[in-house]
Amino acid sequence: MNELWMILLIVVFGVLSLEIGFSTAILEIVAGVIGGNLFGGISPSWMSFIANYGLLGLMFLAGLEIDRDELKKHFRRSSILALSAYLIPFIVIFATALAITLDLGQSTLIAISLSTTSLALLYPLLRERGYLNLEIGHVILSAAMLVDIFSMISLSIAFSAITYLSLIFLIILALFMFHAPRVGRWLFARYSENLAEIELKFILLVLLALLFFAERVMISEAVLA
Numbered sequence: 001m002n003e004l005w006m007i008l009l010i011v012v013f014g015v016l017s018l019e020i021g022f023s024t025a026i027l028e029i030v031a032g033v034i035g036g037n038l039f040g041g042i043s044p045s046w047m048s049f050i051a052n053y054g055l056l057g058l059m060f061l062a063g064l065e066i067d068r069d070e071l072k073k074h075f076r077r078s079s080i081l082a083l084s085a086y087l088i089p090f091i092v093i094f095a096t097a098l099a100i101t102l103d104l105g106q107s108t109l110i111a112i113s114l115s116t117t118s119l120a121l122l123y124p125l126l127r128e129r130g131y132l133n134l135e136i137g138h139v140i141l142s143a144a145m146l147v148d149i150f151s152m153i154s155l156s157i158a159f160s161a162i163t164y165l166s167l168i169f170l171i172i173l174a175l176f177m178f179h180a181p182r183v184g185r186w187l188f189a190r191y192s193e194n195l196a197e198i199e200l201k202f203i204l205l206v207l208l209a210l211l212f213f214a215e216r217v218m219i220s221e222a223v224l225a
Contacts, residue, residue, distance in 0.1 A: 006035045006047070025124045074139045081139065082146035090115040108158050116151035117144045180206055 013031035017024040071078070094111035101107055122144050131137030184202055191198040 005038070009035050024128070025121045071138075071142055074135070074142060078139050078142035078146060081143040082150065085117070085143060086115050086147045086150045105158075112151050112154045112158070115147075117147045119144055119148060176209060180209075 009031040010028060013027040014024055016022075017027040090111045093114050094107050097107035097110040098104070101110075119141075123141065126132050126137050126141060132141070184206075187202055188199050
């Protein structure tokens with residue numbers, strides 16, 4: 001029964017966001033806070049799976065919004081913005097946390113966690129406001145993705161035990177990401193408008209493969225998507 005109330009909360013707050021013109025992602029977080037306090041904070045396993053897969057799909061869509069030519073065009077500005085947005089808060093937060101906790105590991109974790117951005121919040125907001133059709137929207141989205149990549153690299157270096165298996169999977173991942181678009185274009189061209197929905201199945205396969213590789217190479221699946 002609690003699951004039904006949770007779903008109802010999600011729907012109600014989604015409709016509310018459309019009515020008042022507020023960010024859907026933020027109101028859905030509010031719905032989660034309310035639902036967690038009302039129903040004991042225990043989410044069913046199927047909801048966790050849907051949430052993780054939904055986040056992966058959202059990041060995949062965010063990646064689709066970034067045009068390769070636009071990325072090259074604005075790479076310098078996006079890189080400077082991303083480095084500033086990540087390093088400046090990191091240094092300030094790390095120094096503050098170190099002064100409070102006097103623990104290097106905890107301070108590093110706190111600094112990385114609070115210096116990153118949230119594409120799950122940023123992408124829907126940019127899309128809803130129409131900024132993805134503007135140059136500034138591409139710059140912001142590219143910079144946000146770079147910040148996420150910086151944070152994942154930092155976490156991997158600071159806390160992950162890199163083994164030879166991780167390196168092997170990283171090489172396989174690189175090959176997969178290089179060849180998957182080519183295979184996808186061939187499949188889409190050959191089986192376009194087919195009732196078997198090959199396009200959808202291929203995209204689902206790619207997302208599941210990214211989940212698999214993310215666990216092996218200690219990189220966030222959201223960044224890979």
